[in-house]
Amino acid sequence: MISNNKFTSSDDLSLVNKTKYSDEEYLVRVKLAATYRMVAHLGWDELIYNHLTARVPGTDHMLLNAFGMRFDEVTATSLVTIDMDGKIIDAGSTDLGINKTGYVIHGAIHKARPDILATMHVHQEDTVAVACYKEGLLPISQNSFIIGDISYHNYEGISINAQEQERIVKSLGPVNKNLILRNHGIVSCGNSIEEAFFFLYQLVKTCEIQVKMLSMVGGDISKLDIPDKQIRDFSTRTAASFTKQGNGKKEWKSYYRIVEKLDDSFKN
Incomplete structure (x- = not known):
């Protein structure tokens, strides 16, 4: 177990990594686990569900x-390692396995877009509302x-069909990093965990604003x-251009400090 260590934002894990994973992989695992806690904290x-x-x-x-x-x-x-075909390589610290929909959506993007190192998918209520709105996201x-x-x-039902992967990738395109899944939710991507979280935060906030604004004008x-x-x-x-060290780096670290103070068990 790795408890009460003082890893914050230095990215130096050589003294706290007591797992079977390399320092480089452990750092990614800690960052991703922390981001799960951030998303939970934000509700x-x-x-x-979701991944x-x-x-x-x-x-x-x-x-x-x-x-x-x-x-x-x-x-x-506890994070599970899978390959790009959905096969479990390392089950992590549980025997729970994975939800196939996580592989169908996320695996498709990771396999087709090597520039994307992290993807985040949620069903936050306002994002689903916008995903159901024919006009989609408004630039307001x-x-x-x-x-x-x-x-x-476009919605094709619950994402369990591997054949949908090709269409998901085609919908996202070669450069975009934010995808609205019609009638379903959103996916935000990034060339780092920090960037993906930054886009996720902005996209959720955008949807919240849009839902409130449309209610103010009666949908007009x-x-x-x-x-x-x-x-x-x-x-x-x-x-x-605001963050020279990388899109979302400072923003992610600011929220990391919150979840670390609340409960740092995600490092275990």
Whole structure:
């Protein structure tokens, strides 16, 4: 067990890693487990469902949650390692296995987009509401401008069919990092766990704002103030330039400090 250690944001785990995993993999596991706790703390989890995943450094394997654990129970060593075909490589510290839908959605993206190192999927209520809205996400808030372009994937039922993977990848496209699953929820991706969480946060916030705004105007889009595309694009570029050390790094660390103070058992 790894308790009461002082790992915060230095990324130096050489003195605290007492697992069978390399320091590099353990760091990813800690970050991902911490992010599960962040999502739970924000109230975006749903029982034992939904998934946050990350690629194991230097491999074609990815980490996801054991099927049966709440997000607030996930730990670094409970994460399950699977390959890009969905085969379990390392079951982690439980015998719970995985939810196949996690592989279908996340595996498709990780396999097709090597630039994406982390993906995060939630069913937060406002995101599902926007996913059901024919007009989709409206460019009405600064949060929506920060996200940039959004992709959409039509609903095909609960995602258990591996054949849907090709269509998910096609829907996301070669460069976008945010995907709205129609009638279902959202997926945010990143070239790091930090970036994926940053986009997830912004996308959830954007959906919350949109649902509230539409209720204020009775659903009449003509009453909304939508800035022109030039201004929106300027905001997207400006936001991307704020954090030189990497998109979402500082934001993620600020929330890491919250969950670490509350309960650092995710490091175990």
